């Protein structure tokens with residue numbers, strides 16, 4: 001854009017002008033930046049335009065409802081804001097859990113009413129699955145399955161789609177056993193930098209992912225990554241870009 005120049009003094013003015021223009025564009029642009037720079041919304045990053053990692057926990061802690069708030073408390077204690085995508089068939093019976101997670105500074109998003117694969121449903125049923133989900137502004141479609149139709153339905157109901165950049169595959173057991181904390185930790189540690197920086201890590205409340213979290217948090221920090229920071233209680237409205 002600029003002709004080659006020599007010396008810092010010569011480039012200072014064009015750079016600051018470019019910076020001002022970029023900031024103005026960011027403020028005015030209806031499509032906010034992704035982690036990779038200004039552009040289209042990237043559902044894998046969920047609006048995380050920071051360089052930090054967003055940890056997400058899905059579904060429900062079957063047989064141990066209190067596990068959700070214990071995980072939330074642990075993360076809060078380490079200054080971390082995570083996102084919980086709860087199946088509303090369970091969460092609606094325990095509104096205190098959603099309220100506590102939000103008071104702990106976490107986001108709680110829509111993961112549908114009953115965790116059916118949305119693209120396989122008639123449009124009316126897909127809409128009802130989203131409408132019957134936990135009210136929020138971020139939708140994680142069950143199994144990460146969605147298409148143009150689901151994006152359109154979600155948008156009409158006030159939702160952005162949110163998937164992930166790092167899948168821990170914590171639900172994928174062998175011999176009826178979920179992977180243990182050491183394996184989950186190693187998987188996140190080895191995930192590509194581009195998937196972690198400004199990325200979104202997927203885990204579940206019913207697996208051994210919560211047990212693996214302390215190691216995962218330690219590893220991410222020792223690898224030089226920040227995690228989304230806890231900055232006080234949240235509401236049902238999850239901001240875009242994310243306040244990480």
Ligand SMILES: [Zn+2]
Nearest residue numbers: 058059142143
């Ligand atoms: Zn799920």
